[in-house]
Amino acid sequence: VIRWRRSRQMNERVLAEDALKQIHKSEMRGQVATLDSVAGALQISRDHTAELLVRAEENGLVSNEAGVLHLTPEGRNAALHIIRAHRLWERYLADQTGFGEAQWHGQAEILEHSLPPEEVDALAAKLGYPTHDPHGDPIPDASGQYVAHGGQPLTAIALDQPAQIVHIEDEPETIYAQLVALGLYPGMTVRLVEASSKRVRFWANGDEHVLAPILATNISVVPLPETATVVVESDSETLADLKLGERGKVSAISPRCRGAERRRFMDLGILPGTVISAEMVSAGGDPTAYRIREALIALRSEQASMIQITRRLEPAA
Known part of the structure; x- marks a missing residue:
């Protein structure tokens, strides 16, 4: 019974924190947060959501003005703590572990609720106080301050305008x-060549990509000067190109090479x-098999393709 009560209390705390995070997300996007929008995001009933929001209001975290929800300063601080923990966890998973990109968000959703502020501070210090998570979202500092990525949807830039991806939305x-x-x-670096109501076509790393507009709006970019040198990864050869x-x-x-894979390359x-x-x-x-510092190391083609090289004309000894 005690274990069940603790589990239920934990679940309620997680839902309450997720509700604050959802309201904050709505405020940052200029959207209206309501009981229904929070219930939909948390995928729980309206009655359950109402109970969570009543408690949040009683605790001075949320205000309700004619059905529109707003975070109080205390509520915003609580939401930013969870957001900071989430994005630092994603940064840690990307840089220090072998978890794949598709797993970062789900893992961080679980882990974000387990760290008190002092442990979040320690994680930030361990990672060198990163300013953005691997998707490009800004990471708040201990005081809740952060620098937004400043991007705009890929579909909003001018055609043939070179631009740099600064954020890829990880939800849904x-x-x-x-x-x-x-x-x-x-x-x-990308270059948009077509944007219509039916498709968005752009070049990135020497490849042409065609997306539905709903997908392309999840990519945020900042325009680059027309005179900027466009560095395209595919313009350079990789280890996989060697005969x-x-x-x-x-x-x-x-x-593209992150975490454990990148550290393995360095160790080799x-x-x-x-x-x-x-x-x-x-x-x-x-x-x-490649000869690397007098040792023969086997690399798969997908690994070798992440190692950019300049070709040496003299034959191997």
Whole structure:
């Protein structure tokens, strides 16, 4: 019975915190937060939502003006604490673990409720006080201050205007998964070539992408000057382009390489300036064995494609 009560109390606390977070999201988007909108976001009944909101109002966290919900200063601070914990967890999962992009949000949704402020501060310090999560959302500091990404929807920029992705919305998860599958990420340079009510067409990393407008609006960008040098990842060769006996010098590791994979590359000595040669290929054609700092290391083609190189013309020794 005691365990059941503790579990129920925990669930109610999580729902109450999620309600504050949802109201904050609505305020930041210029939308009206109501009992129905919060109930829909939390996927619980109107009666249950009403109970949560009454308690939040009694605790001085929420005000209700003719059915429109607003956070009080205390409620906003509580919401920002949860948002900060969530985005720091996502940053941690992206940079320090092997979790895939599609798993970051769900994991952070669970973990965000388990950290008191002092542990959130410790996590921020461990990560070097990052300002944005891996999706491009700003991370509030301990005082609740943050710098917005300043982006606009991809569909809003002028045609042929070079732009940089600064944010990819991670909700709903089904849409985010589709954008991740295209290899899109914050920091990528794009160029919009068509935007209509039926489709949005743009170039990114040398590939043409066509999206439904509802998907494209989840990508935020900032325009780049027309005179800016557009750095396109596919313009440079990668380790996967080397034929047997050829050599290349590492110029960069793709931003697509994160967390445990990136640390493994560093542990293997795959750093800018390292010279690598292709030595042998498995019978099935993948993986390929590369000589890296006097050791033979097998890498799959998808791994090798994340290591950008400049080709060395002299043959391997």
